[in-house]
Amino acid sequence: MSKPVENTTQILAEGTYLRLVHRDGWDYAERSNARCAVIIVAVTPEDRLLLVEQFRVPVNAPAIEMPAGLVGDIHAEEPIELAAARELEEETGWRADRVRLLMQGPSSAGMSNEIIAFARASGLTRVGPGGGDDSEDIIVHEVPRTEAAAWLCQKAAEGYAIDPKLYAGLYFVDHDPDGTPAA
Amino acid sequence: MSKPVENTTQILAEGTYLRLVHRDGWDYAERSNARCAVIIVAVTPEDRLLLVEQFRVPVNAPAIEMPAGLVGDIHAEEPIELAAARELEEETGWRADRVRLLMQGPSSAGMSNEIIAFARASGLTRVGPGGGDDSEDIIVHEVPRTEAAAWLCQKAAEGYAIDPKLYAGLYFVDHDPDGTPAA
Numbered sequence: 001m002s003k004p005v006e007n008t009t010q011i012l013a014e015g016t017y018l019r020l021v022h023r024d025g026w027d028y029a030e031r032s033n034a035r036c037a038v039i040i041v042a043v044t045p046e047d048r049l050l051l052v053e054q055f056r057v058p059v060n061a062p063a064i065e066m067p068a069g070l071v072g073d074i075h076a077e078e079p080i081e082l083a084a085a086r087e088l089e090e091e092t093g094w095r096a097d098r099v100r101l102l103m104q105g106p107s108s109a110g111m112s113n114e115i116i117a118f119a120r121a122s123g124l125t126r127v128g129p130g131g132g133d134d135s136e137d138i139i140v141h142e143v144p145r146t147e148a149a150a151w152l153c154q155k156a157a158e159g160y161a162i163d164p165k166l167y168a169g170l171y172f173v174d175h176d177p178d179g180t181p182a183a
Numbered sequence: 184m185s186k187p188v189e190n191t192t193q194i195l196a197e198g199t200y201l202r203l204v205h206r207d208g209w210d211y212a213e214r215s216n217a218r219c220a221v222i223i224v225a226v227t228p229e230d231r232l233l234l235v236e237q238f239r240v241p242v243n244a245p246a247i248e249m250p251a252g253l254v255g256d257i258h259a260e261e262p263i264e265l266a267a268a269r270e271l272e273e274e275t276g277w278r279a280d281r282v283r284l285l286m287q288g289p290s291s292a293g294m295s296n297e298i299i300a301f302a303r304a305s306g307l308t309r310v311g312p313g314g315g316d317d318s319e320d321i322i323v324h325e326v327p328r329t330e331a332a333a334w335l336c337q338k339a340a341e342g343y344a345i346d347p348k349l350y351a352g353l354y355f356v357d358h359d360p361d362g363t364p365a366a
Contacts (some may be wrong), residue, residue, distance in 0.1 A: 013196030013203045015210035018294060020196045020203035027198035028241035029212035029294060037293070039347075056292035058211035063292045103336075105345040108290045108297060109239040109246045110220070111201060111212060116291075116347050149362030153286075156360075162288040164222075164299050167351035167360070177339075177350070179332030 021113075029112040035072035036104065036115035038084045039165060041172045042067065042094060044124050048142040049173065050092045055137070056161060063161040064141070064152065066169045067091040071117070080104075084119040092140045093130030097123025103177040107165075116165065118172055120182070145173060204296075212295040218255035219287065219298040221267045222348060224355045225250065225277060227307050231325040232356065233275045238320070239344060246344040247324070247335065249352045250274040254300070263287075267302040275323045276313030280306025286360045290348075299348065301355055303365070328356060 012020040042050040056063040069087030081099040104117035132138035156162045195203040225233040239246040252270030264282040287300035315321035326334045339345045
């Protein structure tokens with residue numbers, strides 16, 4: 001399952017949040033400030049899917065995503081589930097009774113070593129307005145669950161960047177990672 | 184919908200395939216050799232989903248993904264659908280009668296400007312062994328469609344890296360991006 005690796009890792013550049021690494025003939029990007037990122041699948045008691053909108057500098061466009069955040073950027077040892085609950089509340093104003101890790105894996109294994117986790121939040125209660133932390137400017141969208149996919153297409157047509165992982169999130173609204181109905 | 188951008192783009196490093204860019208307070212990675220990447224959702228006439236396995240240097244692990252490849256790395260103007268058909272045949276040995284672009288968007292909008300497209304291939308005929316081009320070493324898996332999610336969980340337990348976008352692909356096996364049944 002594994003290949004011998006030269007292990008001659010070369011740092012081509014060190015930015016503030018990312019470094020560019022060369023190893024074994026490949027270039028890839030590595031986050032310097034976080035272990036991974038977590039995306040939160042969250043449906044309110046009114047059967048509305050929580051989505052967030054924010055301007056994304058790398059793609060120079062407003063983007064629609066599920067609530068998400070970095071793990072380990074504030075507290076190095078923070079468990080993924082706690083980071084997910086914290087980010088959900090910061091970004092959307094909804095607090096979760098339960099958060100369950102669904103799966104994790106590389107977001108783009110050909111160009112970075114970033115790992116993305118998906119977590120499902122349930123037992124939601126509204127406790128604040130959301131909007132993100134001081135550095136963020138996030139608009140919360142609560143979209144009826146059964147209309148979410150059509151709503152995403154409408155937003156794409158309006159010029160928003162739509163993260164393809166949103167559709168992984170729609171899969172997880174209804175299913176666990178092994179294909180059984182969402183527990 | 185848009186914010187004023189400083190547009191003082193600074194290239195921190197230029198690798199062979201990637202560059203590290205700083206703009207407006209953000210670091211991000213940019214591919215230097217391709218317009219975007221395309222992931223191909225393909226089910227054989229025997230109702231088996233086509234998946235590929237390859238070692239991925241950035242994550243230092245064998246990874247399970249849907250067939251995929253870069254667009255514009257060989258012919259700058261190549262349409263996404265043609266690139267998808269070419270990559271499907273190179274990687275899996277299956278030729279498609281029809282390829283339809285489903286959606287495209289940023290793979291990780293906080294750390295790169297990479298765009299990932301999803302395309303659905305249909306009318307498949309086996310024409311070769313697959314395995315990729317001279318630079319690739321790809322193992323093809325044909326997994327019964329209804330067992331694909333459970334199979335992915337098994338592979339995750341064995342230590343394979345599982346791209347979360349695989350679950351977007353599972354969504355697209357059954358649905359169009361607007362949530363209607365797959366056309």
